[in-house]
Amino acid sequence: MPESNPSLIRTARAEDEDALRRLDRAVWSPLHAVSGPPAPDAPFFPRDAGPEAHLVAETDGRVVGYLRLGTPTPLPSNAHVRYIRGLAVADEARGKGVGRALLRxxxxxxxxxxxxxxxxxxxxxxxxxxxxxxxxxxxxxGVQPEEFFLDGVYVDDVMMGMRLV
Incomplete structure (x- = not known):
């Protein structure tokens, strides 16, 4: 069973960008990424997902995880659906409930x-x-079989969801 989570979960702030950029680079892996590693100088916050679209996990004043939110499409007919666009946890914080706290x-x-x-x-x-x-x-x-070719292997893309009402 995971340890209890000592992290504070909060909305990201603009000043988190450097810490989030470093975290993103440190945890990049073909296990969860469909594109190459982020460039060292690439902005962390994309134009369509500023700090307000991110939840951050902070432990002892350090950013140890984030979750990026958005919508699946820009269509008004799809605006009732929240979409998790990314979740990352620092290696040293894994298994301690950080990802679960961000998800919750x-x-x-x-x-x-x-x-x-x-x-x-x-x-x-x-x-x-x-x-x-x-x-x-x-x-x-839903599952899209062999949707991606990553690190020499064909990998399924799995769609998951939850009703909130």
Whole structure:
């Protein structure tokens, strides 16, 4: 069983950018990324997802994880769905409940803002992440077999979701 989580979960701030950029580079892996590692000078916050679209886990004043939120499409007919666009936890914070705390905070925030569903995509071979999502109530809603070719292997793209109402 994971240790209790000592992290503070909060909305990201602009001044978190350097710490988040470093974290993103440190945890990059073909286990969970479909594109190459981020460039050292690439901005962390994309134009369509500023600090307000991120939840940050902080332990002892250090950023140890983040969760990026958005919507699956820009269509008004899809605006009732919250989409988890990314989740990362520093190696030293794994197994301590940081990812679970971020996920729970995202679900709580989505419910509070009136979203009806929350969804995400996860690579089929990322069994640790899939187990976390399933343990928090996400279910597999679809699989695109061999959707990505990563590190010499074809990998499934797994769509998961949860009803919030």
């Amino acid at each position: 905070a995202a679900v709580a925030e989505a419910r509070a803002k009136g979203f009806r569903r929350i969804t995400l995509r996860v690579l089929g071979h990322n069994t640790v992440a899939r187990a976390l999502y399933e343990s928090e109530g996400f279910v597999v809603e």
